[in-house]
Amino acid sequence: MLILPGVGSFGSAMNNLKKLNLIEPIKSFIRSGRPYLGICLGLQLLFEESTEDGKHKGFGILKGKVIKFKFSKEERLSIPHMGWNTIEIKKENTFLNNKPMFYFVHSYFVEPTDTNIILTTTNYGIEFTSSILQDNIFATQFHPEKSGQSGLNILKSFIEQN
Secondary structure, three states, X not given: OEEEOOOOOHHHHHHHHHHOOOHHHHHHHHHOOXXXXXXXXXXXXXXEXXXXXXXXXXXXXXEEEEEEOOOOHHHOOOOOEEEEEEOEEOOOOOOOOOOOEEEEEEOEEEEEOOHHHEEEEEEEOEEEEEEEEEOOEEEXXXXXXXXXXXXXXXXXXXXHHO
């Protein structure tokens, strides 16, 4: 089992993982079929590219990109999206079975090419992907570790199932 949490910027994370020679071992681990949980940046790094701090390539495990929220002044929504928000469950799963509130801290979100991997969405001015589930990969944009009992339940469920 591998849990990749993340706080920080996409470009810096990829540069640091490259310096530490961790990119290929992480990709190999995920491709082996062993359980992977990505949290926030750990979700975003799974995709092909991000425009955070310039254009950067990600792991490319999943097709799609990471893009920044863009709101007009009239919309009065701050970036980063920070605080509690609800989720909308899109498919059957063993991690989430109701609609608890989760804690978010992010300016960028994933836009998967394959919408079948979307587990949940959240509305913050727009509807965006807030978690994905595909085979051995479960990843969230929200922070379970900052989301009280609901988040702890997700972490416990992931560990017990794997």
